[in-house]
Amino acid sequence: MGILVGKHVDAHGRIYLPYLQNWSHPKSNVIGLIKEMIAKFEEELPLYSLSSSDAARQSELLSYIAKITEGETDMKSKSKIGGCKNEGCFNKITVVGAGDLGIACVLAVAAKGAADKVVLLDISDGAAKGGTMDLEIFALPNVEISKDFSASADSKVVVLTVNSLGNAQTYLDVIQSNVDLFRGIIPAISHYSQNTVLVVASHPVEIMTYVSWKLSAFPKSRVIGVGANLDTERFQYILTNLLKAEALAKDAWIIGEQGEDKVPSWTSCNLVANQMEPMAACNSREKVANRAMEVLKGKGQRSWSVGLSVADLTDSILKDKRKVHSVSILAKGCCNINSEVFLSLPCILGTNGVIEMVKLEEDPLVQEKLQSSAGSIHDLQQQLKL
Numbered sequence: 001m002g003i004l005v006g007k008h009v010d011a012h013g014r015i016y017l018p019y020l021q022n023w024s025h026p027k028s029n030v031i032g033l034i035k036e037m038i039a040k041f042e043e044e045l046p047l048y049s050l051s052s053s054d055a056a057r058q059s060e061l062l063s064y065i066a067k068i069t070e071g072e073t074d075m076k077s078k079s080k081i082g083g084c085k086n087e088g089c090f091n092k093i094t095v096v097g098a099g100d101l102g103i104a105c106v107l108a109v110a111a112k113g114a115a116d117k118v119v120l121l122d123i124s125d126g127a128a129k130g131g132t133m134d135l136e137i138f139a140l141p142n143v144e145i146s147k148d149f150s151a152s153a154d155s156k157v158v159v160l161t162v163n164s165l166g167n168a169q170t171y172l173d174v175i176q177s178n179v180d181l182f183r184g185i186i187p188a189i190s191h192y193s194q195n196t197v198l199v200v201a202s203h204p205v206e207i208m209t210y211v212s213w214k215l216s217a218f219p220k221s222r223v224i225g226v227g228a229n230l231d232t233e234r235f236q237y238i239l240t241n242l243l244k245a246e247a248l249a250k251d252a253w254i255i256g257e258q259g260e261d262k263v264p265s266w267t268s269c270n271l272v273a274n275q276m277e278p279m280a281a282c283n284s285r286e287k288v289a290n291r292a293m294e295v296l297k298g299k300g301q302r303s304w305s306v307g308l309s310v311a312d313l314t315d316s317i318l319k320d321k322r323k324v325h326s327v328s329i330l331a332k333g334c335c336n337i338n339s340e341v342f343l344s345l346p347c348i349l350g351t352n353g354v355i356e357m358v359k360l361e362e363d364p365l366v367q368e369k370l371q372s373s374a375g376s377i378h379d380l381q382q383q384l385k386l
Contacts, residue, residue: 097162098122104307186215225328227344
């Protein structure tokens with residue numbers, strides 16, 4: 001069910017009725033309040049478009065209300081109504097940043113249909129322009145554009161797409177500009193959505209995910225970067241559809257650092273037909289992986305493609321799909337990494353973010369590359385002012 005904002009209900013589902021405003025105990029009671037709600041909500045419905053999956057909950061809710069008006073209560077029914085885990089809950093996503101990437105994320109998330117509402121938080125100076133203006137003109141259903149952080153309140157997922165456009169000269173200066181920008185964003189987002197999952201798409205994604213984690217003080221499970229999710233999906237697609245290696249694809253992942261230092265890895269060793277000897281199987285797998293990586297090199301990461309990847313991640317989180325994605329997570333403790341750095345690793349995602357990391361094959365070369373990436377990222381982080 002989605003909340004239909006009107007004169008009696010706000011965006012958070014809070015109810016404003018004369019009966020409540022004039023409440024006087026013991027004259028006022030719950031039965032009287034429900035009767036006024038029935039009368040007012042017949043004039044102006046507070047909810048809209050229930051999906052078929054919510055039909056059972058609607059009947060249950062109406063039945064429970066009927067019992068209250070008749071003076072009956074049932075603790076079991078009450079616990080079911082109040083115990084809404086995911087079904088029927090209001091799924092709201094906020095995208096921070098109204099650049100090309102932010103707008104691409106909004107369009108992709110809206111098209112995916114997992115969110116009841118998508119808020120585009122435009123924190124840039126000046127009036128609406130470019131794509132933001134076009135979104136306002138064509139008024140997509142369930143999409144709101146705002147410059148006020150309070151519009152992000154109670155978001156299940158917040159996607160960060162902003163990047164500083166300052167006059168920084170060095171790579172370190174660019175990153176520091178982004179850190180300074182995040183210092184004004186993350187605390188506000190954390191205040192209005194204390195239980196949200198942060199999905200970071202800003203660059204460099206590993207470092208900005210680390211910064212988001214530090215500034216938010218959220219559990220590590222609720223701060224993830226988009227990392228190698230897009231590359232992994234492409235990699236698996238290339239293996240399956242171009243190289244006809246479907247048996248390999250289901251256990252193949254791109255992990256590590258986003259960019260040139262990413263590496264392929266595997267979650268199973270039984271990937272090739274049983275007739276082949278283990279050594280031959282490994283050689284065959286390596287050759288196919290190298291061919292797939294060559295194809296992957298020719299693919300850039302345009303805003304719309306990253307937007308589709310973000311929509312894929314948010315869909316898994318909102319729907320509690322328990323699907324495996326290669327995303328940037330805190331890698332400390334993995335592959336003998338002892339520093340607080342974020343690297344892409346295959347993880348199961350659900351409502352509260354990362355549920356668990358999927359165990360990879362122990363490949364010394366892969367571990368060496370991950371440790372090298374962790375070292376360079378940690379060195380950069382040490383030079384930043386948080």
